[in-house]
Amino acid sequence: MDEYLDRLNIYASRLVSQKEYFVPGHRACQGCAEALALRLVAKTLGRNNIVACATGCMEIVSSPLPLTSWKVPWIHVAFENAAAVASGIESGLKALMRKGRLPRQKINVMAMAGDGGTSDIGLQALSGALERGHNMVYVCFDNEAYMNTGIQRSSSTPFGASTTTSPAGKVVPGQVTWKKNMPEITAAHNIPYVATACSSYPFDLMEKVKKAADIEGPAYVHILSICPTGWRIPPQLAIHAGRMAIETGMFPLYEVERGKYRLNIDLPELRPVEEYLRFQGRFRHLTPELIEKIQQRVREEYEKLKRKVEMTNED
Amino acid sequence: MATRVGMEVSIAAAEAVKQANADIIAAYPITPQTHIVEHLSELVNDGELDAEFIPVESEHSAMSVCAGSSAAGARTFTCTSSQGLILMSEIVYAVASLRLPMLMILANRSLNSPLSIWNDHSDVMSVRDCGWIQVFMENGQEVYDHVFIGFRVAEDRNVIIPFMMNIDGFMLTHVIEPIGLLEQEVVDRYLPPFQPLYRLHPNNPVTMGAFGPPILFTEAKKAQDEAFNKTMPHIIKAWQEFGDLTGRYYHPIETYRTDEAKIVIITQGSLGETASIGIDMMREEKEPVGLVKIRLWRPFPFAELREAVKEAELVVVMDRAISYGGPGGPLAGEVRSALYPQESRPRVANFIIGLGGRDVAPEDFVQMVQQAKAQPGEWYEIYGVRE
Numbered sequence: 001m002d003e004y005l006d007r008l009n010i011y012a013s014r015l016v017s018q019k020e021y022f023v024p025g026h027r028a029c030q031g032c033a034e035a036l037a038l039r040l041v042a043k044t045l046g047r048n049n050i051v052a053c054a055t056g057c058m059e060i061v062s063s064p065l066p067l068t069s070w071k072v073p074w075i076h077v078a079f080e081n082a083a084a085v086a087s088g089i090e091s092g093l094k095a096l097m098r099k100g101r102l103p104r105q106k107i108n109v110m111a112m113a114g115d116g117g118t119s120d121i122g123l124q125a126l127s128g129a130l131e132r133g134h135n136m137v138y139v140c141f142d143n144e145a146y147m148n149t150g151i152q153r154s155s156s157t158p159f160g161a162s163t164t165t166s167p168a169g170k171v172v173p174g175q176v177t178w179k180k181n182m183p184e185i186t187a188a189h190n191i192p193y194v195a196t197a198c199s200s201y202p203f204d205l206m207e208k209v210k211k212a213a214d215i216e217g218p219a220y221v222h223i224l225s226i227c228p229t230g231w232r233i234p235p236q237l238a239i240h241a242g243r244m245a246i247e248t249g250m251f252p253l254y255e256v257e258r259g260k261y262r263l264n265i266d267l268p269e270l271r272p273v274e275e276y277l278r279f280q281g282r283f284r285h286l287t288p289e290l291i292e293k294i295q296q297r298v299r300e301e302y303e304k305l306k307r308k309v310e311m312t313n314e315d
Numbered sequence: 316m317a318t319r320v321g322m323e324v325s326i327a328a329a330e331a332v333k334q335a336n337a338d339i340i341a342a343y344p345i346t347p348q349t350h351i352v353e354h355l356s357e358l359v360n361d362g363e364l365d366a367e368f369i370p371v372e373s374e375h376s377a378m379s380v381c382a383g384s385s386a387a388g389a390r391t392f393t394c395t396s397s398q399g400l401i402l403m404s405e406i407v408y409a410v411a412s413l414r415l416p417m418l419m420i421l422a423n424r425s426l427n428s429p430l431s432i433w434n435d436h437s438d439v440m441s442v443r444d445c446g447w448i449q450v451f452m453e454n455g456q457e458v459y460d461h462v463f464i465g466f467r468v469a470e471d472r473n474v475i476i477p478f479m480m481n482i483d484g485f486m487l488t489h490v491i492e493p494i495g496l497l498e499q500e501v502v503d504r505y506l507p508p509f510q511p512l513y514r515l516h517p518n519n520p521v522t523m524g525a526f527g528p529p530i531l532f533t534e535a536k537k538a539q540d541e542a543f544n545k546t547m548p549h550i551i552k553a554w555q556e557f558g559d560l561t562g563r564y565y566h567p568i569e570t571y572r573t574d575e576a577k578i579v580i581i582t583q584g585s586l587g588e589t590a591s592i593g594i595d596m597m598r599e600e601k602e603p604v605g606l607v608k609i610r611l612w613r614p615f616p617f618a619e620l621r622e623a624v625k626e627a628e629l630v631v632v633m634d635r636a637i638s639y640g641g642p643g644g645p646l647a648g649e650v651r652s653a654l655y656p657q658e659s660r661p662r663v664a665n666f667i668i669g670l671g672g673r674d675v676a677p678e679d680f681v682q683m684v685q686q687a688k689a690q691p692g693e694w695y696e697i698y699g700v701r702e
Contacts, residue, residue, distance in 0.1 A: 047517055048517045049517070050387075050515045050516075050517070052383060059526065060526050063522055063524075063525040063526045064525070064526050064528050065525045065526065065527050065528065065531045065535070066525075066531065068522035068525065070520065070522050071520060072517065072520050073515040073516060073517060073519075073520045073521055073522075073523075074515075074520070074521075074522045074523065075382075075383070075386050075413075075515060075522075075523040075524050076523070076524035076525070076526075077379060077382045077383075077406060077409050077410075077413065077524055078379070078405055078406060078409055080375070081375065081376060081379035081382075081406065083376075084371065084375070084376035084379030084380050084383070085379050085380070085382050085383040085386075086383060087369060087371075087376075087379075087380050087383060088339065088341065088369070088379065088380035088381060088382060088383020088384035088385075088386070088387065088391075089383040089384065089386065089387045089515055090383075091339055091341075091367040091369055091380070091383075091384055091389075092338060092339055092367075092383065092384035092385075092386075092387030092388065092389035092391075093387050093389075094367060095338040095339060095365070095366060095367045095384075095389055096338060096387070096388060096389055098365065099338065099365055101388075101508065102388070102516075107516075107517060124372060124373060124376070125372070125373075125375070125376050125379065127372065128371055128372030128373070128376055129376075131372075132369065132370070132371075
């Protein structure tokens with residue numbers, strides 16, 4: 001083990017800051033790639049960052065009184081309002097700095113929520129904050145269900161997934177709706193920056209978070225956050241699952257910068273979705289017909305995305 | 316020298332928020348609160364008030380923005396009514412427990428259903444136990460003055476609890492009254508800039524709104540309850556100092572002609588002025604009736620109330636909200652609790668009046684007192700129901 005840590009010290013430190021702002025000791029499950037993603041996000045945003053956190057896994061695991069995993073200022077108020085709380089922090093700092101009551105300095109304001117806190121209950125507050133144009137980074141940690149309350153389906157749960165409120169039954173084969181497309185919904189607000197990311201691609205993730213923070217105005221980063229507990233996979237397969245999500249086209253890595261789409265990993269050929277689905281317990285019940293249905297959809301969506309890339313980069 | 320001008324009460328409230336130099340105003344429009352936020356938007360857009368006006372997409376977000384801005388250390392104001400309050404009520408509770416000071420004006424209006432935009436107190440009674448300091452205002456001058464008092468109390472480091480002003484929708488928000496305005500210099504002397512004990516800032520990272528496991532939750536709540544119960548002397552001190560500066564003194568309750576009063580009417584809010592005319596009419600007829608007006612609703616002034624009604628044999632409580640299946644209106648419940656430990660106590664009759672904007676005239680008080688005298692026992696009745 002020491003041997004590996006030595007190597008980490010030699011190589012990683014040149015690429016990534018070794019300072020941590022979301023620190024160990026939190027109570028996330030083994031193999032939680034959401035905690036990993038959050039650690040990378042916090043590391044990228046650094047010291048001058050204030051976090052407004054929605055209720056959810058990351059809130060619960062990081063702040064049991066009297067302990068905290070946060071080395072940056074952090075506030076949790078409720079489930080559906082992280083974007084609004086962050087709006088208040090950003091506006092408050094702006095007013096106080098303008099009025100000379102706080103020294104002028106660049107402080108990033110970050111809002112964070114899970115897929116439930118973003119695409120379901122927090123959608124209105126998020127839309128309001130994006131429309132008003134607050135200078136903030138909103139990060140959605142999408143683990144594709146309400147994991148904190150026990151794996152209930154959300155509008156971000158993919159088609160076919162078995163959850164505790166979309167169980168694979170004798171008649172209904174799990175989730176019957178398609179995953180809500182949050183990056184597109186946020187991009188439709190004409191905000192300067194939208195990106196998708198995954199902690200299986202840490203450098204891509206960190207670059208995007210940095211870009212989101214540097215850009216003036218609201219930015220939205222949607223991170224696929226692999227949840228071994230909820231997806232029913234062994235913890236050691238979390239990183240692999242993320243890679244398969246991208247390589248099969250289930251979750252393309254792209255960004256929309258001032259309206260221009262860019263695929264960050266453009267695969268000449270997508271792997272069959274089955275390679276992503278087959279090792280996950282939540283998809284175990286899927287029949288070949290259903291898998292084909294998903295394959296069809298993924299192909300169509302991927303083509304659509306590629307056309308957007310072409311269309312917005314014509315001149 | 317202070318000036319006295321005729322002004323709509325909503326405009327006076329907004330002007331006071333300007334003089335208090337608020338940093339953040341976050342609000343969503345709802346009748347009858349609108350004139351306050353409209354005027355504040357004008358003041359901000361005309362450059363008269365250096366603040367961020369955040370036109371949020373719902374009241375829930377209004378209170379959430381206020382949570383964030385107060386946590387950042389900004390002087391924070393919001394304003395709502397009725398459905399807006401109950402939509403934001405989740406966060407109303409949260410900010411009190413997070414000890415985030417701010418000022419909210421609640422232009423009191425009834426709750427659905429049926430839909431009514433008019434005045435009663437059912438909105439505020441839905442958040443009675445939310446952990447905010449709550450006052451009821453009787454007239455425009457009180458409203459104007461309490462903007463300064465409210466910020467001062469909420470931000471006082473001995474308090475650090477949000478402050479809610481109840482002002483009757485339309486009956487008070489939309490009337491024009493003579494208001495004595497304060498010189499800016501007097502306001503600045505009374506209300507220093509907000510200096511939070513903790514704020515969200517990288518120089519001193521703090522974790523706010525942590526998760527409370529069962530081993531600590533009770534202790535956190537006990538601490539909050541204790542802090543709340545210690546606010547009374549600081550509220551009284553803020554009133555005293557305001558009086559010393561302006562000549563306008565306020566108290567947890569006000570009394571009117573309670574000397575040798577065997578019957579005492581109890582009201583909250585703008586009804587007090589109407590009731591006092593009714594009292595004068597009854598006193599003309601040698602009826603020994605007095606009036607007690609409850610200004611401070613939370614913390615409830617138990618001792619002051621007992622003192623004010625100690626001569627009374629009959630207390631007639633006027634509620635403007637229903638507590639379905641309860642012992643009567645919420646105010647009557649509090650009054651009965653205050654009087655219960657006493658060896659001898661007056662009989663308490665309870666009328667629920669003025670729901671959804673129903674007008675209450677001075678003569679109605681005369682009639683209610685007659686009925687309360689004639690009908691023995693402890694009871695409540697919804698008064699003035701049309702046949």
